[in-house]
Amino acid sequence: MTKTGDIRQSRTNLDIRNGQVNLSHGSGGRAMAQLIASIFVKHLDNELLRQGNDQALFNVEAGRMVMSTDSHVITPLFFPGGDIGSLAIHGTVNDVVMSGAKPLYLSAGFILEEGYPLAELEKIVISMAAAAKQAGTAVITGDTKVVERGKGDGVFINTCGIGVVPAGVNISGNRAQAGDAIILSGSIGDHGVAIMSSRENLQFATTIISDSASLHNLVADMLDVTKDIHCLRDPTRGGLATSLNELAAQSAVGMVIEEQKIPIKSAVRAACEILGLDPLYVANEGKLVCICPAEHAASILTTMQQNPLGKNAAIIGKVISDDNHFVQMNTAFGGQRIVDWLAGEQLPRIC
């Protein structure tokens, strides 16, 4: 969105309804300026973006800042419950707010494939704009590149986000302590199953939609209860199992979770059963894991349950001391098992 030139002049001559991305849209010339003006600046519009410079200039609040970046590649680009545009906002906002921060600004880098329909691109950008607004943030700088047909997958989006951490908040993956409670904000596996259901080679139909959402309000509500939260993490790729293993390793602790306490929608369970997947490893885009001192768990939980994004929150287990750093699960069947890191990609299996 840099080098926009005279926006009003460039706003003509871009046939969004029938046009496609071509190499000139990434060349730095007038065509690129038109694309930026007619799609990106038009929909993501804000005062800082409108400055039209190679960078956005803004004042920072006093305090500790956090910064995070996330690249978004997803097939298909539009899926039940979201699209790559909203996902690119939610993903980075959530990475920022897992520090307890209030998200401030975002950047967006687009890598577009030659031939991608402009109308589809506009839909994605409109979705991004809505997600950014809803998260109380704004995309204030950006970049566009075009790659030749066959060298991309339609649209890739990288976003970078910054936020400011309130005083007294100290959230980090290495702070889990034996005795802490583990809270999960809602049902797992919704995003992964929604994506899989919309892939053409896996023909199954379900009403499950992605949980893709920005968790800034939920985290703010939780911090209103107490600033004494040890860890927050959003279990995206690799699912809940991977996030818990990451936290156990970072904090050098073990964990015990209760299978019966983990919320899973019946259709997600069924889809996983059909595909031979374990829902503990299926991706989420609007859930978080909170590790906090046991004495705060009940009040944090109650607050989470009053937020729409945490209404199915549950205390699913506790942190223990364990030299092996195992995440173990008491199964609903009455046995015990290890919940290990995800090995390789989660692929549908037949045996």
Add this chain to the structure above:
Amino acid sequence: MKYIDEFREHSLAQQLANAIKQEADNNRTYRLMEFCGGHTHAIFRYGIQDLLPDNVEFIHGPGCPVCVLPMGRIDNAIELVEQHDVILCIYADLLRVPASLGKSLLKAKASGGDIRMIYSTQDALKIARDNPNREVVFFAIGFETTTPPTAVAIKQASEQGLKNFSIFCNHVLTPSAMQAILDAPEPVSIDGFLGPSHVSTIIGSQAYEIFAQHYLKPIVIAGFEPLDVMQSSLMLIRQLNTSRHQVENEYTRAVTRTGNVKAQSLMNEVFCLRDEFEWRGLGLIPKSALKLRANYAQFDAELRFQLPAIKASDVKGCECPAILRGAKRPVDCKLLGTVCTPENPMGSCMVSSEGACAAYWSYGRLRGARTNKLSA
């Protein structure tokens, strides 16, 4: 989930566990081979061993088709992709199985091989129809459960006159594996078998009667849900306590004595027996695998691409062969957890989630850690 959740019911598990404790004779051990990887998976995933007395021991069997596939066959598949430029359609389970020289289909895909993961043989046919100028090969693998869907695809390809479609056939037969285990020069001590579950829906429980009669071993056809495994173990214990050796069927909701006759006749129409076939861990077993009949030979990728028989050796120190025979346990392998992990599998038993080593690694290590702590 109807017909699933009822068979995972916790309260009934406790009752069954109590019955097994009551009926198992403290003065003897019960060494039960669970034939299928599906059983192995259930035993570890639900922690069934935790619910049983110590003298009831499960020995993991060879019933995981990915695990018993010899490495040379994966080498062949990689050759198809790299030398013959085919589109190779595979079930995703095969992607990470180690081949010779540290290769795998996953790595062949990364190097540009056109490998497509499919969920059904119907998908492979569609890929062949959609790519008329490419050779499309389906890597057919599996026991009698997975063979009939391949037979259907071959018949459809024949009817539709699909010239660019063929299969690399690796279908194998469960009774042959059971026989090989019982006939081994140094047979493993096994008191009874939890018999194949979904395989038996196709071939019927009668396929195992000869083993009960000839080798005097009780066999209980056992479903894959955890209560099925426990109930079947109880039925085996009862047979052993009364010196019986019969084929009993716990999985009556899906298995009959004669099986699925329609599927059997389709298999017979399309496939015939190979003289012999190599199984990892069990060696060359006569009449243990299938190939396409002469009138469907035009769909045989081995003939079409003149694939050589590759004799590949397993990684040194890998105990998969002995583990597949039931002669060793995953914990007996020195590579387990040191160089062989799910991220970097050395042997097939660590790849498939039905494999004994992968199941142990994912679910069973906890028990191992507790036992070590107790003995230390």
Add this chain to the structure above:
Amino acid sequence: MCLAIPAKIIALDTSNDRATVTVDNVQVEVSLALVDDVVIGDYVLVHVGYALNKIDQDEALKTIALFAEAGLSWAS
């Protein structure tokens, strides 16, 4: 290679020998090439996109009863 799951037939496409089955509101298309005489409402065992066999509903209930019986014989 035997991951199979019981699913209920909710629609038949007899001309193509296919059916739509459901497990807890997840719907999948399967081939009926391996089974005869199935009707809407039947439960079938689904493996790699094929119905392998019908589930015998009476036998399923009998097996569940066996589980309970095992526990009772112990309790008595």
